[in-house]
Amino acid sequence: MAGPIWVDNACCPHDCPSACALDIEVIEGKSIGRVRGSKLQTYTAGVVCAKVARYAERIHHPDRLLYPMRRTGPKGSGQFARISWDEAMDEIAARFDQAEREFGAQSVWPYYYAGTMGLVMRDGINRLSHVKKYSRFYSTICANIARVGFSIGTGKIAGVDPREMSVSDLVVIWGTNPVNTQVNVMTHAMRARKERGAKIAAVDIYNNDTMKQADIKIILRPGTDGAFACGVMHVLFREGYADRAYMDRYTDCPNELEAHLAIRTPEWASSISGVPVAEIEAFARLVGQTKRSFFRLGYGFTRSRNGAAQMHAALCIPAVTGAWQYEGGGAFFNNAAIWKFNESVIEGHDAIDRTTRWLDQSQIGRILTGDAEALKGGPPVKAMLIQNTNPMTVAPEQTLVHQGFAREDLFMAVHEQFMTETAAMADIVLPATMFMEHDDLYYGGGHQHISVGAKLIDPPGECRSNHEVLQGLGRRLNAVHPGFEMSPRESMAADAVAAGPLDHYRGGRRGASVPARHQPLAQLPQHQLQRNAIVDCARGQALGDDASRGCRGTRTGRRRHRHARERQRRDQSDRQALRRVATWRAGR
Numbered sequence: 001m002a003g004p005i006w007v008d009n010a011c012c013p014h015d016c017p018s019a020c021a022l023d024i025e026v027i028e029g030k031s032i033g034r035v036r037g038s039k040l041q042t043y044t045a046g047v048v049c050a051k052v053a054r055y056a057e058r059i060h061h062p063d064r065l066l067y068p069m070r071r072t073g074p075k076g077s078g079q080f081a082r083i084s085w086d087e088a089m090d091e092i093a094a095r096f097d098q099a100e101r102e103f104g105a106q107s108v109w110p111y112y113y114a115g116t117m118g119l120v121m122r123d124g125i126n127r128l129s130h131v132k133k134y135s136r137f138y139s140t141i142c143a144n145i146a147r148v149g150f151s152i153g154t155g156k157i158a159g160v161d162p163r164e165m166s167v168s169d170l171v172v173i174w175g176t177n178p179v180n181t182q183v184n185v186m187t188h189a190m191r192a193r194k195e196r197g198a199k200i201a202a203v204d205i206y207n208n209d210t211m212k213q214a215d216i217k218i219i220l221r222p223g224t225d226g227a228f229a230c231g232v233m234h235v236l237f238r239e240g241y242a243d244r245a246y247m248d249r250y251t252d253c254p255n256e257l258e259a260h261l262a263i264r265t266p267e268w269a270s271s272i273s274g275v276p277v278a279e280i281e282a283f284a285r286l287v288g289q290t291k292r293s294f295f296r297l298g299y300g301f302t303r304s305r306n307g308a309a310q311m312h313a314a315l316c317i318p319a320v321t322g323a324w325q326y327e328g329g330g331a332f333f334n335n336a337a338i339w340k341f342n343e344s345v346i347e348g349h350d351a352i353d354r355t356t357r358w359l360d361q362s363q364i365g366r367i368l369t370g371d372a373e374a375l376k377g378g379p380p381v382k383a384m385l386i387q388n389t390n391p392m393t394v395a396p397e398q399t400l401v402h403q404g405f406a407r408e409d410l411f412m413a414v415h416e417q418f419m420t421e422t423a424a425m426a427d428i429v430l431p432a433t434m435f436m437e438h439d440d441l442y443y444g445g446g447h448q449h450i451s452v453g454a455k456l457i458d459p460p461g462e463c464r465s466n467h468e469v470l471q472g473l474g475r476r477l478n479a480v481h482p483g484f485e486m487s488p489r490e491s492m493a494a495d496a497v498a499a500g501p502l503d504h505y506r507g508g509r510r511g512a513s514v515p516a517r518h519q520p521l522a523q524l525p526q527h528q529l530q531r532n533a534i535v536d537c538a539r540g541q542a543l544g545d546d547a548s549r550g551c552r553g554t555r556t557g558r559r560r561h562r563h564a565r566e567r568q569r570r571d572q573s574d575r576q577a578l579r580r581v582a583t584w585r586a587g588r
């Protein structure tokens with residue numbers, strides 16, 4: 001007879017703004033089955049992408065790395081031999097110490113990225129860098145340009161609650177392809193179309209799958225979004241669609257903007273962007289006539305020269321029409337600014353030495369091949385620990401990256417789930433857990449929810465979490481910091497307690513007219529950090545503080561008993577974590 005299956009929940013850890021809340025079938029506490037989107041979390045709204053729906057294939061894949069290994073052949077040959085964890089960690093620590101003795105601490109460069117978006121497992125590596133004064137990691141590969149462009153316009157990286165797309169009359173999806181990459185945007189946009197007859201407009205450089213579903217399709221030349229936006233705003237001013245009262249109150253230079261746009265006619269914009277004049281004018285009139293216009297701005301169109309300016313120009317359109325003041329109107333790109341976790345424990349902020357060089361993630365090829373400017377005049381990089389990323393495949397300037405990783409004098413430890421191209425170049429390979437095999441805390445870049453994802457099953461083989469690897473290295477390298485002593489749950493609790501009130505933002509200088517639903521968010525109460533909480537921060541509600549809501553199986557009594565025991569154990573572990581954190585804080 002089949003063993004018990006219950007539905008637990010977690011949060012998708014991928015580098016995707018949706019940070020979907022997941023309902024996961026756990027089979028006999030050992031493996032997972034179907035993965036579905038949680039209906040409790042109203043941005044996820046029961047929908048996840050096809051890739052994560054099939055996560056069981058990934059987590060139980062026969063090619064997963066299961067044991068630590070040492071390279072036995074040339075770099076990249078794929079020849080490795082199994083070793084113990086102690087051997088692996090001792091060797092990494094010895095090679096880091098050797099690099100430090102011979103070339104200084106900054107010759108060690110811990111390198112990571114967003115292979116998981118859990119705060120503990122993603123950012124903990126910075127604590128090792130900070131405490132040991134290793135070269136710091138400057139994260140540049142993805143979002144910086146877009147963030148600069150958005151915050152130039154709004155003052156912070158936050159926008160309208162994305163769920164408001166479902167009450168929009170026009171959803172403009174600009175420079176992103178959510179049909180393929182962020183399905184939840186389409187959930188809410190499609191709801192608006194179905195329930196309100198809203199139009200969906202897509203602005204991009206090719207006829208992608210989102211464009212195919214859009215009512216209005218604007219295909220422009222790469223890197224010309226700013227010109228297109230200026231042409232649109234020219235028409236808005238020229239034809240009386242600009243909301244001058246709104247701009248007088250909430251923007252800082254409407255007259256200068258209008259003067260700047262005087263020569264940015266649709267003809268001018270068309271000559272640069274390739275969008276016909278009639279399309280620019282029609283789009284502008286539709287935006288001007290539709291108060292509830294929601295601009296869902298993506299990253300794609302900012303990945304070009306002047307990318308920040310492209311973002312800023314697109315963002316100015318709803319400011320000119322005053323769309324921000326209407327429910328379902330305004331703009332959204334990312335919510336990075338509403339979260340106020342300070343991550344001081346996770347990242348070891350108190351140990352930061354600002355004289356330590358900050359190496360640019362995107363320049364890894366130049367750095368590893370000895371470019372003095374990229375190295376900031378400091379020592380060569382001689383040793384690395386890499387977690388959560390595969391730079392052999394994704395970092396720019398691939399020829400240099402490959403040359404750099406092929407250096408025989410570069411010691412490299414890679415902590416991975418599979419034998420990636422980067423892991424294949426490593427001296428030591430360490431097997432890593434996946435998100436259902438460890439505890440972590442997640443927040444949504446694309447919505448207003450915080451999720452606590454707890455460990456649901458044991459990892460296979462000898463896989464260890466990022467946090468465990470850092471703890472092991474910290475001990476061997478004499479890196480002293482409370483973050484190395486705490487469990488992931490304790491780290492989460494410490495940094496969430498340290499967080500200030502969460503914030504929300506609706507664009508412009510809102511002052512007294514902020515509707516009640518957009519007032520600052522409630523502080524995340526400590527108890528909401530309990531196992532698998534999903535917290536709707538915009539509404540100040542905990543949507544569920546335990547995952548074991550649904551349970552399908554055959555042995556009901558045993559199942560319930562097991563659940564009760566498991567919950568008891570985790571509750572106790574939460575209480576212990578909170579006590580330890582309180583003790584730690586009292587002793588600071």
Ligand code: SF4
Nearest residue numbers: 012016019020049052
């Ligand atoms: S849509 Fe994004 S956040 Fe949601 S399950 Fe897929 S990858 Fe994860």
